[in-house]
Amino acid sequence: MLNIVSILIGLVSLVIVIPAQIPLLGWGNWFALPLVVIGIVVGALSSKNSGRNFCLVIFAVAVVRLMVGGGVI
Secondary structure: OHHHHHHHHHHHHHHHHOHHHOOOOOOHHHHHHHHHHHHHHHHHHOOOOHHHHHHHHHHHHHHHHHHHOOOOO
16 A cells, blocks of 8 residues: 555656756756655555655656756756
């Protein structure tokens, strides 16, 4: 059950992260990062790894985008 919750949190975060890849919308990643961290924690509490791994991939995409854009752009 926690795995499904983690995947759902990851999907909500993904909806935020995808538009944040557009230049000048990178600040949207700052809204997605806390959600992704919650998804990672919930996924770590479940017996399966797929929800946690999905959230980790989204986390990596958001962090790399923030590093490329200097944290804001």
